[in-house]
Amino acid sequence: MLAFRTIIAFLAAGLLANGAVHAQQQVKPGVVIFATGGTIAGTAKSSIDTTTYRSSTLEVQSLIDAVPEIREVATVTGEQISNVGSPDVDQSILLRLAREINRSLADPGVHGVVVTHGTDTLEETAFFLDLTTAGTKPVVIVGAMRPTTAISADGPMNLLQAITLAASRDADNRGAMIVLNDRIGSAFYTTKTNTTSLDAFRATEQGYLGMFIGVKPRFYYSPAIPRGKLTFNVNGVNSFPKVPIIYSYEDQDADQIDAALRAGAKGIVIAGSGNGATPLSVRKRLIELTSQGFPIVLSTRTGGGFSTRSVEGIASGIFNPQKSRILLMLALAQGADVPTIRTYFHE
Structure with missing residues (x-):
C-alpha cells in the first residue's frame, strides 16, 4: 500500500512539474511598441495610391489589431508617443522616446521594444536611439513604404517581423536595428537610399545584419558592436544645441x-x-x-x-x-x- 501511494505521489509530482514547464513555455516575451506616426500609420482614398496618402492617421492600437498574429509571438503593449510624419519628429519626441525606451528596457518583463516611424527620417531617430539607449535588449525601429490601405501594403508584415525580432534572444547585444522589406540593418550604419521602393534602406559599405525567412529572423553574424560606438545619457537633457x-x-x-x-x-x-x-x-x-x-x-x-x-x-x-x-x-x-x-x- 505504501509503495502504491509512493508511485501515485511520484506521478502527481511529475504531472505538476510537466504542467509548470508547459506553463513556462506559454509565457511569451514582453514587447512594448512606441508609435510615432508615419506611412506605417497612413491611409489613402485609393488602394493604388502609394504617394499622395495621408500619413499618421492610425494610432498604435489600430496597428496592433490589424495584425492578430502578433499575439502569437509576444505579449504586446503599445504607447502613442506622437502621430506625425517623420520630418516633424523634433527633439522633444526624440528625448521622450529615449527615456521611455530606457524605462521599458529596465523592466524584467520586457524583452525588447519596437518603434514605429515614418521612413523619411527613420535613420536619424534610429541612430539617435542607438546612441542613447542602454543595455543588451533589442530596440527595433520599423516603418513602411506603402500606407495601410494600399494593395500589398508592407506595414503589417514589417511590424510583425519587427516584433518577432524584438522578442528574439538572437537579437540581444546587437544595438538598435532597422527592419523593412525582410531586411535587418544596424541603426548605426543603415540609411534610406530610395524615395518610394520597398527596398529603400541599405548599408552600402557594411551590409545587412540579417534577413527574415517568413517571420523568423536569420542573422549572418554573431553579435558585434560597431567600432567607436558611444552611449550618451540624455536623462538630464531638456534640449539640444542647434546644429544645421x-x-x-x-x-x-x-x-x-x-x-x-x-x-x-x-x-x-x-x-x-x-x-x-x-x-x-x-x-x-x-x-x-x-x-x-x-x-x-x-x-x-x-x-x-x-x-x-x-x-x-x-x-x-x-x-x-x-x-x-x-x-x-x-x-x-x-x-x-x-x-x-x-x-x-x-x-
Missing part, C-alpha cells in the same frame, strides 16, 4: 555659414562634395571658425565612403551628414570640446 546641415555646391559663398551663426548654431555639419570639399570662399570661413574652436564637421553628399577631409574641421568618417548632425548634437549637449568631439568621429 549646409549643403555644398558650385559657386557657393559663405553667406549660409554666417546666417547659421546668426541663427544661433553651436556647430555646423557640411555636406561637402566628394571627400567633404567646399568652394574656396567657404573653406576660408570654415578654417577661420575652426581656428576659433567652433565645431565644424565635414561629411559628404555622395551617399557613401569614408570622409577624411579635416583641414577645415572634423572629418565625419563613416557618418553621412544627417548622422553626423545627431552625433555632434549629442556631443555638444554633453559639453564636449572640439578635440573630444574629434575622437567621437575618429573612434
Whole structure:
C-alpha cells in the first residue's frame, strides 16, 4: 500500500512539474511598441495610391489589431508617443522616446521594444536611439513604404517581423536595428537610399545584419558592436544645441555659414562634395571658425565612403551628414570640446 501511494505521489509530482514547464513555455516575451506616426500609420482614398496618402492617421492600437498574429509571438503593449510624419519628429519626441525606451528596457518583463516611424527620417531617430539607449535588449525601429490601405501594403508584415525580432534572444547585444522589406540593418550604419521602393534602406559599405525567412529572423553574424560606438545619457537633457546641415555646391559663398551663426548654431555639419570639399570662399570661413574652436564637421553628399577631409574641421568618417548632425548634437549637449568631439568621429 505504501509503495502504491509512493508511485501515485511520484506521478502527481511529475504531472505538476510537466504542467509548470508547459506553463513556462506559454509565457511569451514582453514587447512594448512606441508609435510615432508615419506611412506605417497612413491611409489613402485609393488602394493604388502609394504617394499622395495621408500619413499618421492610425494610432498604435489600430496597428496592433490589424495584425492578430502578433499575439502569437509576444505579449504586446503599445504607447502613442506622437502621430506625425517623420520630418516633424523634433527633439522633444526624440528625448521622450529615449527615456521611455530606457524605462521599458529596465523592466524584467520586457524583452525588447519596437518603434514605429515614418521612413523619411527613420535613420536619424534610429541612430539617435542607438546612441542613447542602454543595455543588451533589442530596440527595433520599423516603418513602411506603402500606407495601410494600399494593395500589398508592407506595414503589417514589417511590424510583425519587427516584433518577432524584438522578442528574439538572437537579437540581444546587437544595438538598435532597422527592419523593412525582410531586411535587418544596424541603426548605426543603415540609411534610406530610395524615395518610394520597398527596398529603400541599405548599408552600402557594411551590409545587412540579417534577413527574415517568413517571420523568423536569420542573422549572418554573431553579435558585434560597431567600432567607436558611444552611449550618451540624455536623462538630464531638456534640449539640444542647434546644429544645421549646409549643403555644398558650385559657386557657393559663405553667406549660409554666417546666417547659421546668426541663427544661433553651436556647430555646423557640411555636406561637402566628394571627400567633404567646399568652394574656396567657404573653406576660408570654415578654417577661420575652426581656428576659433567652433565645431565644424565635414561629411559628404555622395551617399557613401569614408570622409577624411579635416583641414577645415572634423572629418565625419563613416557618418553621412544627417548622422553626423545627431552625433555632434549629442556631443555638444554633453559639453564636449572640439578635440573630444574629434575622437567621437575618429573612434
